[in-house]
Amino acid sequence: MIKAGIVGGTGYTGVELVRILSAHPQVELQWLTSRSEAGTPVADIFPSLRGVTNLVYQDFGDDNLKMMSACDVVFFATPHGVAMKQAEDLVKAGVKVIDLAADFRLQSLQEFETWYNHSHACPDLLKSAVYGLPEVNRKRIANAQVIGNPGCYPTTAILGMKPIIDNQNQTGTALIDKRIVIDAKSGVSGAGRQASLALNYAETTDNFKAYGVAGHRHLPEIEQGLSLILNSQFDHKIRFVPHLVPMIRGMLSTIHLELTEQGKQVDWQQAYEEAYQNEVFVDVLPSGSVPDTRSVRASNKMRIAIVQNNERAELTILVVQDNLVKGAAGQAVQNMNSLFALPETVGLEIVPVVP
Ligand SMILES: NC(=O)c1ccc[n+]([C@@H]2O[C@H](COP(=O)([O-])OP(=O)(O)OC[C@H]3O[C@@H](n4cnc5c(N)ncnc54)[C@H](OP(=O)(O)O)[C@@H]3O)[C@@H](O)[C@H]2O)c1
Structure with missing residues (x-):
């Protein structure tokens, strides 16, 4: 044990x-x-x-x-x-x-x-120390002494972008424009179990606001995620704005990208399905679906949807996870399993709680 x-x-x-x-x-x-x-x-x-x-x-x-x-x-x-x-x-x-x-x-x-x-x-x-994002780093995690468990927003951003960055690296071609906009929302448990006026029931319920607009601590982690962790050979400029939504747990990150002419040639739905076909905790939804936070609540699942519009050169990636599970404790246990040579799924096959 x-x-x-x-x-x-x-x-x-x-x-x-x-x-x-x-x-x-x-x-x-x-x-x-x-x-x-x-x-x-x-x-x-x-x-x-x-x-x-x-x-x-x-x-x-x-x-x-x-x-x-x-x-x-x-x-x-x-x-x-x-x-x-x-x-x-x-x-x-x-x-x-x-x-x-x-x-x-x-x-x-x-x-x-x-x-x-x-x-x-x-x-x-x-x-x-090793950055503990198993879907990217599992070989290094297995031999680590110290794991830096990723932030919740960076987990959605890095896994949300991974198939694109990998594809760009493999082809040596820019498939998206430099500018990446990440519009992210978190439930209030993301701020921890602390007493604070801003987190009072009357302040957070029936209310919706952005925070950290001028610069949030997860921005450098997302930038590091694309450049070092995913080894991007391309220069990207990331605009990241987090929001607090009136729910207890859950996180939705919408990643807005502009496709280059070469990027339009890729079938991104297929590319994401192939990229994550062996990842138990990353579920690529069928084309036309939109993920909701309830579909992952209390589980270690992340669900991703892809919307590609070549006429407008738009690619939109929608990512949901439970901030406390895949965004924190579940991912930490996934890392622990790797550290002790167990299958990553042990103890984590938790069905999301609905409603
Ligand atoms: N909440 C999320 O969704 C989320 C997601 C990803 C990562 N994280 C990160 O995970 C960490 C914990 O987050 P949380 O939301 O669980 O925070 P939290 O609800 O505020 O809990 C913090 C815990 O740490 C203890 N603590 C505080 N200061 C301490 C100190 N100086 N020495 C020892 N213990 C101390 C507190 O208990 P006592 O004060 O009684 O000792 C409490 O048990 C944070 O770094 C956070 O950024 C959180």
Whole structure:
């Protein structure tokens, strides 16, 4: 059995990890932390977990290394800046680290420090950390010590663009115009389980707004995704605007592209179907379909639809996922499965919840 621990077990991604890991046949969840709820049984905070786990929240402080080192893998479902302070000691102790925050996502130290306004505690380890997007990076993930689990929006953007970038790289031809517009919407759980005026029921319900319009931290991660992770040989200019929608979970990213004359020659529906035919967690919908967030709720599935209009030279890619599952905890478990040589699907064959 894989011995696992979770730092940050009261947050939305933390509790989602508990839900998924408790049903995982190869995992024994040993402990989880919360500074604010130390000593409280998990099921007292989340009645959904009554009868699922008897664990009690542990405090998180300097003396946790012994507890953490007894694990095979530690998940950090915390804000950025937490995992980086523990990761070196954990790696020395032979423990695998999966950070759901941004400490190990951006390979450029300068980009990290600029966007997160935080100096990096272990730049050397950052160099060997692997970006945990299995559909792109699974060979490297299998041998990693530290995984930077991708951001939710970048997961939709990178997998939403992958067949196009791969196709351009293979043909050496620009198939889309440089300018890429990503118009993305997230449910409110994307902001975490925090008390804040902007996230009050009366502020978020029956309301719809953009945020991070002038620049969002996921932009450099999406740019890195296209340039380094997908190795694009072409220069793209990305305009990314996220929005908050009045739903609890779910994410829809609409990617607007302009096709070049060569790009119009490609049947993109077929190209996407072929690209993802062996990917269990990426479902390319039949032509003419439009994906909705409900069709992936609580599951690790991403669904993609393609709308090609050659007369207008338009290609529109619609991508949905559950921000807390494929966008966070589910993807983290998919990565864990690879780290321990298990099939990626173990513990993740969850049917979406409808209605
Ligand atoms: N929500 C999403 O849809 C989503 C998607 C992808 C990635 N992420 C990323 O995943 C991470 C967790 O997100 P979340 O939405 O689950 O956040 P959250 O709901 O705000 O939960 C944060 C958790 O971390 C703990 N924590 C906070 N500061 C800490 C510190 N300094 N040291 C140790 N523990 C600390 C909190 O508990 P205590 O304060 O009681 O210790 C809490 O359990 C974030 O980095 C987020 O950007 C989130």
